[in-house]
Amino acid sequence: MTFQNTREYAQNLDAQDELKTYRDEFIFPQHNGKNVIYFTGNSLGLQPKRAKSYVDEVMNDWANLAVEGHFYAEKPWWDYQERFANPLSKIVGANPSEVAVMNTLTINLHLLMVSFYRPTASRYKIICEEKAFPSDQYMFQSQVIHHGFNPSETIIEIKRREGEHNIRLEDILSKIEEVGDELALVLFGGVNYYTGQVFDMKTITEAGHKVGANVGFDLAHAAGNIKLELHEWNVDFAAWCSYKYMNSGPGNVSGCFVHEKHHQTNLPRFAGWWGHNKERRFKMEPNFDPVHGADGWQVSNLPILSLAPYLASVDMFAEIGMEKLIQKRNQITSYLEFVLHEIDKEVDSTFEIITPSNQEERACQLSVFLHGEGRSLFDYLMKNGVITDWREPNVIRLAPVPLYTSYEDMFEFGQILKKGILANVK
Ligand SMILES: *Cc1c(COP(=O)(O)O)cnc(C)c1O
Numbered sequence: 128m129t130f131q132n133t134r135e136y137a138q139n140l141d142a143q144d145e146l147k148t149y150r151d152e153f154i155f156p157q158h159n160g161k162n163v164i165y166f167t168g169n170s171l172g173l174q175p176k177r178a179k180s181y182v183d184e185v186m187n188d189w190a191n192l193a194v195e196g197h198f199y200a201e202k203p204w205w206d207y208q209e210r211f212a213n214p215l216s217k218i219v220g221a222n223p224s225e226v227a228v229m230n231t232l233t234i235n236l237h238l239l240m241v242s243f244y245r246p247t248a249s250r251y252k253i254i255c256e257e258k259a260f261p262s263d264q265y266m267f268q269s270q271v272i273h274h275g276f277n278p279s280e281t282i283i284e285i286k287r288r289e290g291e292h293n294i295r296l297e298d299i300l301s302k303i304e305e306v307g308d309e310l311a312l313v314l315f316g317g318v319n320y321y322t323g324q325v326f327d328m329k330t331i332t333e334a335g336h337k338v339g340a341n342v343g344f345d346l347a348h349a350a351g352n353i354k355l356e357l358h359e360w361n362v363d364f365a366a367w368c369s370y371k372y373m374n375s376g377p378g379n380v381s382g383c384f385v386h387e388k389h390h391q392t393n394l395p396r397f398a399g400w401w402g403h404n405k406e407r408r409f410k411m412e413p414n415f416d417p418v419h420g421a422d423g424w425q426v427s428n429l430p431i432l433s434l435a436p437y438l439a440s441v442d443m444f445a446e447i448g449m450e451k452l453i454q455k456r457n458q459i460t461s462y463l464e465f466v467l468h469e470i471d472k473e474v475d476s477t478f479e480i481i482t483p484s485n486q487e488e489r490a491c492q493l494s495v496f497l498h499g500e501g502r503s504l505f506d507y508l509m510k511n512g513v514i515t516d517w518r519e520p521n522v523i524r525l526a527p528v529p530l531y532t533s534y535e536d537m538f539e540f541g542q543i544l545k546k547g548i549l550a551n552v553k
Contacts, residue, residue, distance in 0.1 A: 128458075128461075130461075130462055130465040130466075132465070132466055132469040132470075132538065133538070134535065134538050134539075136538075137462075137533075137534040137535045137538035138534070138535055140458075140462065140534035141533050141534045141535055144455065144534070145451060145455070146447065146451060146452070146455050146530065147533070149443075149447070149530050149531060150530075150531045150532075150533060151176075152175055152176055152177065152530075153173040153174065153175055153176065153374075153530070153531040154173060154174045154175075154176060155173060155531075158511075158512030159512065161512065163512045163514050164512060164513045164514065164532075164536045164540050164543075165514050165528070165531070165532065165536075166513065166514055166516075166524070166525040166526050166527065166532075166540075167514050167515065167516050167526065168371070168372060168374070168491075168526050168530075168531070168532075169320075169348060169352075169371050169372065169491065169492055169524065169526035169528075170371060170516055170526075171370055171371070171377060172370060172371060172372060172373060172374030172375070172528065173374060173528075173531055174374070174376070174436075175374055175436075175439055175440055177439045177442075177443070178374075178375075178376065178436035178439040178440065180439075181435040181436055181438055181439040182432060182435045184201055184202070184435070185200070185204075185431050185432055185435045188200035188204075204431045205428075206405075207429060207431050207434055207438075208227065208228050208229070208422075208425075208429050208434060210438055211226065211227075211228050211437075211438065211441055212224070212226060213445075214441045214442060214445035215228070215382055215441055217445065217448075217449070218350065218351060218355070218441070218444055218445075218449060219346070219355045219357050219365070219367075219382070219384060220354070220355040220356035220357050220358060220359060220360075221357045221358045221384050222358055222387060224387065224390065224419070224420035224421065224422075225357070225384050225385060225386060225387055225390075225420065225421050226382060226383070226384055226421050227382070227383055227385075227420070227421035227422045227424060227425060228369075228380050228381070228382050228383075228429070228434060229380065229381065229383065229401075229424070229425050229426070229427075229429060230380065230381055230426070230427075231368065231378065231379075231380060231381050232345070232366055232367065232368040232381040233262045233266055234381070235366040235381045235383045235424075236263070236266055236314075236366050237266055238396065238424060238426070239343060239364045239424070240266070240270050240314075240343075241395065241396055241397050242364070242389075242394040242395060242396045242424070243312060243343055243364050243394075244270060244274075244311055244312045244314075244341070245311070245395070246271075246274050246276060246281075246311045247311075249308065249309065250308060250309055250310065250311050250339070250340075251274070251276055251281055251309065251311050252281055252282075252283055252306050252309045252310050252311060252312075253267055253271070253281060253282050253283065253310075253311060253312045253313075253314060254283050254285065254299075254302060254303060254306065254310060254312070254313045254314075254315075254335075254340075255267060255282065255283070255284055255285070255313075255314050255315060256284065256285055256294060256315055256316055256319060256326075257284040257285055257286045257287060257294065258319070258321055259284070259316060259345075260316065260320050260345070260347065263316075263345055267282050267314070268282070283302065283306060285298055285299050285302055286298075292322055292481035292496075293319075293322055293324045293481075293483055293488070294319075294324065294326075296327050296330065296331075299315075299326075299331055299334070300330070300331070300334045303331075303334045303335055303337075303338060303340070304334065304337075304338065306338070307338045308338065308339065310335070310338050310339070310340040311341070312340055312342070312343070313331060313332075313334075313335040313340055313341070313342045313343070314342075314343045314344070314345065315328075315345070316344065316345050316346075316347070316348065317344045317345070317346045317348065317349030317350075317353065317355070317365075318346075318348035318349045318352065318353060318490055318492070319348070320347065320348050321494060321518060321522070321524075322481050322482055322483075322494050323348075323482040323483075323489050323490065323491075323492030323493065323494050323524070324482065324483055324488055324489065325349075325353055325483075325488050325489055325490050328344055328355075328360055328362065329356070329359075329360040332360050332362050332363075333361075341363045341364075343362065343363055343364040343365055343366075344357075344362060344365040345365070345366065345367070346365050346366065346367035347371060348371060348372070348490075348492070349490075350367035350368075350369075350371075350372060350373060350382065351371070351372035351374075351444060351452075352371075352372045352456070352490045352491050353453070353490045354449055354453060357384050358386065358387065361386065361388075362384065362386060363385075363386055363389065364383070364384060364385050364386065364389075365383065365384040366381050366382065366383040366384070367381060367382050367383075369381065369382060369437045369440070372491070372528065373437070373440050373441070374440045374530070375433075375436050375437035375440050376433070376436045376437075379433050379436065379437055380429075380430065380433050380434060380437055383421060383424065384421060385420075385421040385423075385424060390419045390420050390421075390423070391419055393417065396417070396423075396424055397426065398415045398417065399425065399427050400427075401422075401425035401426060401427055401428050401429070402415070402417050402418055402422065402423045402424055402425045402426060403415055403416060403417065403418070404416040404417070404418060405418055405422075443530075447530075452529050452530065455529035456490060456491045456527075456529040457486055459527045459529055459532065459534060459537065460489070460490075460491055460492075460493065460527055461486075462527075462534055462537050463493055463525060463527050463537045463540075464480060464484070464493060466537050466538060466540070467480060467493065467495065467541070467544075469541065470541045470544055470545045470548075473545060474545060474548045474549060476498075477497065477498050478495050478496060478497050478498060479496045479498065480493050480494070480495055480496075481494050481495070481522070482494050491526050491527060491528060491529065492524060492525065492526045493524075493525045493527075494518075494523070494524050494525075495522065495523050495524075496521055496522050497521045497522070497523065498521075501521060502517060504523075504544075504547050504548065505517045505523055507550075508523075508543065508544070508547060511543045511546075511547070512543075513540055513543055513544075525540075
């Protein structure tokens with residue numbers, strides 16, 4: 128497709144956009160009486176208008192029924208979380224029994240590591256990506272120390288090659304093979320938070336299993352963004368947060384996946400009453416009998432007020448389906464890329480897109496390395512109603528979320544960016 132960097136052209140793409148009505152389903156912060164151009168749905172998704180009614184329903188049930196709400200609420204609280212199983216399993220490519228919602232992301236990864244990282248004297252190493260999200264790095268280090276190993280000998284980061292921005296699959300695979308019998312766990316991001324690179328989870332999983340390791344993924348930037356086939360790919364476990372592409376609200380609950388093949392094995396875990404046999408949960412028995420399924424990793428009873436806006440969002444995703452989202456995502460990301468290249472030509476090459484240009488290796492994010500300008504350009508964008516985010520040393524990340532951004536936003540952003548660079552904001 129040959130794009131054009133004009134407002135009319137962008138408006139025309141908007142007119143043809145099958146998802147255009149969903150823009151009205153979200154609340155945008157305002158700048159000079161207009162919607163901001165929102166590029167940070169990879170950090171905190173916008174609020175879906177329908178979230179409020181889901182929360183109000185819980186507030187009303189709590190007011191009217193108090194403790195009785197556990198069983199008699201409009202959506203009874205004691206099994207509220209089960210409403211996620213069907214829609215969420217479709218979003219991540221799982222069977223309904225393989226997904227659960229609970230806790231928050233880093234907590235879930237810790238809990239899953241309790242089951243899936245069980246190092247021995249000879250098999251104890253972990254493979255992860257270089258520049259993994261800091262929370263993941265701290266988690267790896269603390270888990271390794273907890274088991275009495277030395278982080279620097281145990282955690283192996285797959286590095287980018289000199290002068291390259293992205294990690295090569297061949298380097299991941301050859302390291303997995305090299306570590307071989309010593310490898311206990313591969314835990315990678317599905318999409319790198321910094322560059323937006325999408326990893327080939329199927330191939331990484333196969334390679335990890337071939338040497339006898341468990342393989343899990345942190346899907347913070349993948350859930351609701353890319354096509355996932357966790358069951359098919361034979362991934363052992365995964366977890367994601369819900370507040371990025373899935374628009375559930377700040378700091379909200381995490382989802383997790385445990386492959387069916389682990390459901391009957393009574394893997395060691397840190398248990399609590401909500402993971403106990405559902406029929407017998409309220410019998411207050413002394414011995415733990417885990418639910419067969421991802422729900423068997425639940426610990427506490429669930430924060431219903433947090434689940435409510437997440438359910439609103441999951442229902443919306445189910446209504447649309449990932450296929451349509453991915454279709455628009457590919458087109459709008461390509462359009463943004465085109466606009467950036469056009470502006471770059473006009474202002475004489477001052478930035479570089481470090482996200483892979485190959486559609487197979489990227490999703491809804493372009494990370495732009497600014498050579499000439501620095502933080503002041505980012506500040507200029509913010510002051511002019513463009514919300515992006517800044518990562519050291521000199522990168523702005525742009526996520527044109529297909530649910531609620533428009534092609535005209537991309538065009539408009541290009542114009543503001545050009546003005547900022549030409550005004551020589553330094
Ligand atoms: C956003 C993000 C997190 C955040 O973790 P919380 O426990 O929800 O605070 C963790 N890992 C990655 C890769 C992320 O992108």
